[in-house]
Amino acid sequence: MVLVLADKGFISLDVEYIDGTKIESKANKYTFVWRKTVERNRTRLMDKIRILLEQVDEAIAQENSIKDTSVEFTSCRLSDIVDELKEALERQPATKDKEEKKALRKKKKQVRELEGYRDKLIEYDNHLDTLGERNSYSKTDPGATFMRMKEDAMKNGQTKPGYNLQIGTENQFITDFRLFPNPTDTLTLIPFFHSFQYRYNRLPNICVADSGYGSEENYRFMQENGIEAFIKYNYFHKEQRPRYTPNPFHAESLHYNEGEDYYVCPMGQHMNRIGTKRDKTASGYITESARYKAKRCEGCPLRGSCFKARGNRIIEVNHRLNQYKRQARERLLSEEGIKHRGRRCIEPEAVFGQIKYNMAYRRFRHVGEDKVTMDFAFFAIAFNIKKM
Ligand code: SF4
Structure with missing residues (x-):
């Protein structure tokens, strides 16, 4: 669709106005899994496993004693231990003595308990796998991360499962989009350019974005890849105020x-x-x-x-960052910079306004990152056709 637009002269793909917004996932807000909780519970579980193994070791398998209980147990290792203990119990001769029977029941219970701990360990490890680099995810929609949304009906800053949607626009057409799990925009810019390159086999010549993207890493990437960056840094606005006087001690x-x-x-x-x-x-x-x-x-x-x-x-x-900031300031204050800064407010911001408020697209209708990406891809195609 975007290539058709470029063919027809609606867009050039030379300029990209980038911004992001958070869109709620379809999942319920009480389906959270938090990394800190999982890690804390996993550590507690490890302690419980160690204590139980010490008891079991004394009671059942002196000959197969578990030498080092200070090492981290994996679920596979625990499964092996459970099998060994079960075999050891089966090898024990049958008895009619009441006390011995009671002791045997206790040992069997301990093995069952160990199996329960192993299953719990598998569950925690699966949670950590799904989390990856993130700090949270939703059980219903594992691709969604909990973040604060702009639309906060309860006004209590509650986090909700969602995606950070980054879009690139030109002449109010959506030229590129990508969903990210991180709530801040800084780390999304370079992967977003990679997505642009993957789609169109080239990079834009000019990038315009707000100060949320103004980091040393991003400035450097753009300089090395020949992208002219019209990206503000923090304090740019403050510096432009007529009554701004720099702190002489800074x-x-x-x-x-x-x-x-x-x-x-x-x-x-x-x-x-x-x-x-x-x-x-x-x-x-x-x-x-x-x-x-x-x-x-x-x-x-x-x-x-x-x-x-x-x-x-x-x-x-940070001399390098200061150098990038000086370059950014010069560009932003140039005639072209003023033009791009003016357009930025009516480029991605206007598109978000259309998407979220006029078209009421505030929540995805599907679950899972692939389906949600497809969900928005169709929406973006429809949006661009409507705009033509
Ligand atoms: S750096 Fe030290 S000497 Fe210089 S103005 Fe500050 S306090 Fe005074």
Whole structure:
């Protein structure tokens, strides 16, 4: 459909306006499975298994004793242990003694209990498998993740199962879409471009999106792939206010000597480089921040306004991100940037308005990621035909 639109000249596929919204799943809001609860219960179960095995070990299978109970038990290992214990019980000679019969019943009960624990362990492992990288999922719709929705009828911030729907638009036609389990937009941009490339065998030349997508990783990806990014960063709006005055103590306001790699603090003291801090984002991207330290802050008259920590002031500066922000600012304030920023409000936002409020498409009608994707694909085709 999109290629037909491109053929007919409705769109060029050169520009992509990207935004996301959350759409509720068909599943009920009380079908949640939370990672933290599963992990906590699994740890408790492991302790119970260890205690039970120690008792069973004493009572039944001294000859096959389970040597190391500190290791993690898997469901397969537990099944083997259950089989061994059952065999050991079967080998025991029949008796008519009341006490011995009672002891045998107790041992059999312990084995049954162990089987129950094994089944529970399988259940928890299945939950963790389904969760993958997510923190929650719905039992009815395992593809859906619990997230806060914009439409909150009860006004209590309750999480509901849903999908983060990302769309790319051009001239208010939906050119691309993809569903994500993560509620924030930052980590969705690169996979979304991959989906665009997979569909059309190319990438857009220009991307316009809001500040939710302005991360170092995203800026870098776009620069390396020749995409002109008109993407705001946090604070862009604040900086544009007429009465905005930068905080003179903020690291970004301090003078930086690029040649000799040092900052000058508001008192004129040099802050020399003391190292590099590396952080890993949720997607595995490594960010690097240079650390600079003032020589002596004790007795400084500006100490109270400058910083609150103990010792001498240390600042961390991500030079690469600052460079991307400078580029983004230049682009956004250029004539073309102003045009794209103006259009952004009437591109994906208007499409979401049409979808959610005029067409009342606020909830998927199917269950499972594949079916939900198909659900929206048909909707997007119909939407584009209607718009033609
Ligand atoms: S407190 Fe330290 S870093 Fe801040 S202005 Fe004074 S000397 Fe400079």
